[in-house]
Amino acid sequence: MTTTRTFLRAVTALALAAAAGLAAAKDIALLNVSYDPTRELYRDYNAAFAKFWQSKTGDTVTVKQSHGGSGKQARSVIDGLEADVTTLALAHDIDEIAGRAKLIAPDWQKRLEHNSTPYSSTYVFLVRKGNPKGIKDWSDLAKPSISVITANPKTSGGARWGYLAAYGFALRQPGGNDATARGFVARLFANVPVLDSGARGSTVTFAERGIGDVLLAWENEAYLARKEFGADKFDIVYPPASILAEPPVAVVDKVVDKRGTRAVAQAYLEYLYGPEGQEIAARNFYRPTDPAVAARHAKTFPKLTLFTIDDTFGGWAKAQKTHFADGGVFDQIYTRK
Amino acid sequence: MFFSRALLKRHSVLPGFDLALGFTLLYVALIVLVPLSAAFLKTFTMTWPAFRETVTAPRVVASYRLTFGASLAAALVNAVFGMVVAWVLVRYEFPFKRIVDALVDLPFALPTAVAGIALTSLYAANGWIGQHLARLGIKVAYTPLGVLVALTFIGLPFMVRTVQPVLEDLQRELEEAAATLGATRAQTFRRVILPILTPALLTGFALAFARALGEYGSVIFIAGNMPMISEITPLLIITKLEQYDYAGATAIAVVMLVAAFALLLAINLLQAWTRRRQGR
Numbered sequence: 001m002t003t004t005r006t007f008l009r010a011v012t013a014l015a016l017a018a019a020a021g022l023a024a025a026k027d028i029a030l031l032n033v034s035y036d037p038t039r040e041l042y043r044d045y046n047a048a049f050a051k052f053w054q055s056k057t058g059d060t061v062t063v064k065q066s067h068g069g070s071g072k073q074a075r076s077v078i079d080g081l082e083a084d085v086t087t088l089a090l091a092h093d094i095d096e097i098a099g100r101a102k103l104i105a106p107d108w109q110k111r112l113e114h115n116s117t118p119y120s121s122t123y124v125f126l127v128r129k130g131n132p133k134g135i136k137d138w139s140d141l142a143k144p145s146i147s148v149i150t151a152n153p154k155t156s157g158g159a160r161w162g163y164l165a166a167y168g169f170a171l172r173q174p175g176g177n178d179a180t181a182r183g184f185v186a187r188l189f190a191n192v193p194v195l196d197s198g199a200r201g202s203t204v205t206f207a208e209r210g211i212g213d214v215l216l217a218w219e220n221e222a223y224l225a226r227k228e229f230g231a232d233k234f235d236i237v238y239p240p241a242s243i244l245a246e247p248p249v250a251v252v253d254k255v256v257d258k259r260g261t262r263a264v265a266q267a268y269l270e271y272l273y274g275p276e277g278q279e280i281a282a283r284n285f286y287r288p289t290d291p292a293v294a295a296r297h298a299k300t301f302p303k304l305t306l307f308t309i310d311d312t313f314g315g316w317a318k319a320q321k322t323h324f325a326d327g328g329v330f331d332q333i334y335t336r337k
Numbered sequence: 338m339f340f341s342r343a344l345l346k347r348h349s350v351l352p353g354f355d356l357a358l359g360f361t362l363l364y365v366a367l368i369v370l371v372p373l374s375a376a377f378l379k380t381f382t383m384t385w386p387a388f389r390e391t392v393t394a395p396r397v398v399a400s401y402r403l404t405f406g407a408s409l410a411a412a413l414v415n416a417v418f419g420m421v422v423a424w425v426l427v428r429y430e431f432p433f434k435r436i437v438d439a440l441v442d443l444p445f446a447l448p449t450a451v452a453g454i455a456l457t458s459l460y461a462a463n464g465w466i467g468q469h470l471a472r473l474g475i476k477v478a479y480t481p482l483g484v485l486v487a488l489t490f491i492g493l494p495f496m497v498r499t500v501q502p503v504l505e506d507l508q509r510e511l512e513e514a515a516a517t518l519g520a521t522r523a524q525t526f527r528r529v530i531l532p533i534l535t536p537a538l539l540t541g542f543a544l545a546f547a548r549a550l551g552e553y554g555s556v557i558f559i560a561g562n563m564p565m566i567s568e569i570t571p572l573l574i575i576t577k578l579e580q581y582d583y584a585g586a587t588a589i590a591v592v593m594l595v596a597a598f599a600l601l602l603a604i605n606l607l608q609a610w611t612r613r614r615q616g617r
Contacts, residue, residue, distance in 0.1 A: 071579040078581075096581055152562060155579045194479045194561040197572070201558075209461040209478070325580065326394070334564035335395050 028061045028264055033083035035070040035157060035247070036200050037221050041284040042087070048280060049271055053264065061264055069198050070157030077103065077252065084256050084265040087249045089157030091115070092316040094250050103254040117246040118272035119286035122306060123158075123165040125237040126206065126215040126222045133213045137239045138169035141214060142187035149212035150192055151202040153323075153330055158199035158245075162216040163330065164319060165243035168312045172241065186333045207234070218245070219301075220285035241305035243312075373594065379587040391588045396564050397573055403481055404570040405596070408549035411488035412496075415545045416538055419496025426497070427504040441498070444491045449554030456487055457559045479561030484569060487555045492545030499541035503534060535611050543604040550597050 034042060046063040053061045066073065066081070070089035077083045078101040088094055091109060098104040109116045127135050133146055141148050151159035163185065170176050170184035194211060196202040199221060206215035207229045214237075217225065222236045249269050256262040271277050278293040287301050288294045294301070313319040323329045380388065391397070426438055444452065460467040460477040470477055477483050507530065515525040553571040560567040570593055577586035 069579070071581075075578065075581065100581065152576075154576050193563075195563055197557060197562065197575070209457065210463040211461070211479070326391075326577075326582065326585070331396070331564075 025058045028059055030063045030084045032063055032085050033066045033073050033077055034087040035089040036067055037218055039067050044280045048276055082255050083252050084261050085251055089247050091248050092320050103252050104250050105253055108250045114289050116248040119281040121219045121245045121286055122242045123162045124219050124222050126217050126234050127237050129233055131235055135214050138166050146191050147212045148191045148214055149202050149206040150216040151199050152195040155197040156199050158218050161245040168307050189333050223285040238302050238304050244306035244308045376587045376590050380591050383584045388588050391585045392592045399565045400568045400570040400573050407484045407488055408546050411485055411492050411549050412542050412546035414489050415492045415496040416542050419493055420500055423497045423500040423504055442494050445494050453555035453558030478559050481567050483559035484556055487559050488549040492549050495544035496541035500537045503537040536608050539608040543601055
């Protein structure tokens with residue numbers, strides 16, 4: 001009899017302990033709304049973060065991803081998609097979420113290091129193997145015999161970085177000013193036969209349809225295209241100078257406060273700055289901001305002069321208005337003929 | 338037109354004219370009018386000069402020309418070749434006819450993006466068809482011609498499926514009678530068959546045309562999207578949205594809606610007129 005009772009008691013204790021354990025370890029779901037080329041990066045990072053968070057708190061965290069054109073993704077959040085964090089292609093899109101829907105505090109970009117940019121990137125050239133047209137610098141792209149592939153800067157956040165890189169190059173030439181820079185981008189875009197709506201679309205046009213001599217691409221997209229379509233088909237060309245592309249991240253304040261996920265969302269972004277997050281970013285061809293990790297991957301990321309949007313264009317709000325708004329510099333390229 | 342026929346019919350199958358009409362109005366209001374009036378309301382946040390400037394900007398006007406022009410052309414191509422396809426499917430027996438018949442419906446079911454990508458890889462300068470055309474100096478993908486190809490593809494089933502049942506009902510005896518009265522084949526077609534087919538052809542034409550106007554998914558892959566040349570109006574609407582210009586986007590949408598409605602109404606009136614002329 002006693003043995004049965006002891007056994008029963010043991011079973012009850014076990015059951016209680018299990019129940020207590022279940023109650024303590026929560027299941028948390030986060031939604032990260034991101035832009036197009038980060039699929040591979042966040043697939044790796046989400047797994048690493050879940051492991052880290054479980055060992056730290058015991059909670060299971062599942063991060064769901066949403067990818068698409070940066071502007072479209074921002075609009076979904078404005079229109080009510082409940083994102084805990086946004087990781088978009090450019091600060092302007094997060095500014096719009098903060099300004100229009102008031103979902104994010106206006107000073108969001110000061111809340112995390114490096115302008116809330118845990119990893120950076122730049123715009124480079126992807127050319128056909130052996131670089132048959134000898135493309136070395138931005139000036140080559142405006143030559144009459146060159147065909148350039150890029151996405152439409154009006155619809156693609158990435159293409160805006162590419163356009164601004166070209167414009168910035170022209171500004172930085174001896175005697176460069178807004179007039180010469182406009183002339184330069186007009187000549188460059190006269191060489192563009194197809195304007196896809198997104199960065200991935202233009203990669204496909206260049207790589208699969210075989211159109212164009214050079215593709216303006218995110219550095220990480222260029223590496224990815226080589227990995228995807230074969231390193232024997234394409235070469236990556238680094239111009240001597242390009243733009244420092246900063247894809248920023250932010251916690252969506254209104255959503256995390258409502259869902260009670262602020263702590264984990266904050267940790268999710270901060271861990272991106274940690275050694276493991278930086279390592280994953282570097283392995284996915286994003287430039288790490290951590291000097292130690294950057295040193296380890298120095299071979300992948302050649303040094304080039306990188307100019308910033310703040311110094312060259314006075315920030316995103318101004319660049320957006322001058323260049324990409326309706327009737328702006330980019331529209332004038334096509335309507336002033 | 339279905340509506341007017343239902344009104345004229347005395348002994349309706351559906352019970353209660355009032356009930357049926359009330360239901361119809363409510364249904365149309367909920368499904369069609371409410372979402373569309375939302376577009377109109379959003380537009381009213383703009384001032385008149387701003388509206389006019391948005392919808393008459395050179396890029397936008399160029400896109401109307403392409404969208405309406407290519408949609409009309411595609412519907413016309415389908416009117417001719419869709420009728421031939423329907424004729425063959427109804428009148429002749431051949432191996433795998435059922436399969437061919439089912440294939441006609443594929444553009445209905447295929448996600449438009451898939452259609453766009455498939456057509457682009459076929460017609461690009463390195464594609465199966467594109468490379469032969471390139472040798473002749475014809476470029477299809479990334480030109481307005483590509484837009485026409487995509488719109489023709491998605492419009493085909495509308496034409497075939499509206500003409501087919503009418504052809505099936507068409508009595509062969511009519512043609513035989515025409516022949517015994519000394520009509521040539523061309524005369525028989527023009528004076529006997531075509532008048533009977535005209536209402537169905539017009540319906541198919543209107544459906545294919547309307548579908549083409551709104552098409553986005555398949556076209557953006559093949560169009561090349563060059564401003565002033567190969568940008569369709571729906572793409573400009575999306576572009577406006579990307580810039581958070583909701584009012585501007587709906588302004589263009591409203592112009593498209595009004596123009597499309599006017600054209601469709603004209604086609605429906607034409608159809609009613611041909612019906613009356615035939616004394617049906």
